[in-house]
Amino acid sequence: MHVTIEENHSHPRLPDLLAAYHLLNEAEKGTPVTTVAGLPAAYRAEVEDPAAAFAADTVLLATPPGEDLPAGCVVLKAPDDGQAPEIKRLWVAPAARRKGIARALLTEALRRAAASRAAAVRLTVWNWREEPLALYRRLGFEPVASWDERPDLVCLEKPLDVVERLTPDAVRAHASGGLAALLVDAVVGGASVGFLAPLETAEAAAWWAGAADGAEEGVRDVWAAHGPDGQLTGAVTLVRAGAANGRHRGEIARLLVHRAARGRGLGYRLLATAEAHAAATGLTLLVLDTRTGSPAERLYRGAGWTAAGTIPDFAADPTGVPRATTLFYKRLG
Template structure:
């Protein structure tokens, strides 16, 4: 199913050049109900400002940005690793903004992004990864299948894009 999809890490220049396409994916996911820090309606300028900040973080080596592209180079999905952590946690990274455009779902793209994130984390010397996700959402199953361990959930931790409360479940993964 994903033979025509390539997952790769973007460098700073590629991240900056990809801001409009990444904004498209973010806007689509928020419109589809994903609780990923943004509320409806998500204006394009706000989505692009977010991705410019991510690109700046890539340039400073604070973040790793991965994308899944189709055979024509269109971005279908993305995930980030936040590499910069406090001094007492140099071995840890946070997984953030796992996003797959609704038109590209159910093709194994998220699983491919998760496998690639493990490789990048190892290459960066990270052995503990953490993430949070909406309690009861499809992503919980994805993370469990990818070997992540559930820590617990906090009710009413965040809001869905429409303003309704949602719980958040925390996960970790040790890389060997």
């Protein structure tokens, strides 16, 4: 399923989404109201004029495939007094739930926060909301000291890995260090990324040196993620088709997340970053392949990619055993 995410403070559907959020919120808090007019003034103002209420913030809406109107929203509040940006008003219409919309909204909000070079993102959630709590924890949010003393409110924060596009020189600078370590870690972890075990650092570094040459030639883009300590935690590359009749498409290659950094949504953010750049530079179709049944396959399906088919015994895993490969594609725009 491909969820369309857009930024829009003034979408005519946004007031309805915010109203549904606030009305349920008041009911769960034990102060139910039946209409927007009965909401507290601050919440009523958001519903009546979201463009004004969130003028300094990022408002994202999500539209399911085949639909004309958004079914979900989230607000990424601008940083205040040096604090981390805060995620607010995450809402998905009941009929559209369990389709990955909340994760897609959160992933895009996290990507944008990281692009602003924020060190972390925070949020609050009522302790009785078990499903949202579980989702936040899967994405790497952890409980922190409360900044809001309302009873039953849980304060969570997530340190952000910064995702940056690397210049060819930067790829070369990291080739024998962090980038090689990511590739070696992937092979040790059993990922089928084109190499057999054991993968020596020198061989991994040589592959990245070739990727740097491709970046210099304009046929490959490289992004890397690093944590607050500067250590590389993930990488992804986008390869542009060279044939004249294929210049509208690209291939996602070597999506890598270090095993110590998994479970925080970084793979989704790296993939979303490459997809956004591909669309912004005129590509309309992306392809990739991955080992059938792998965690990576589940990631791509969750990110809206479509399986085109499976080839048995297409590539060997790091131990040399032939494994099936699933081919995926995703249309952009």
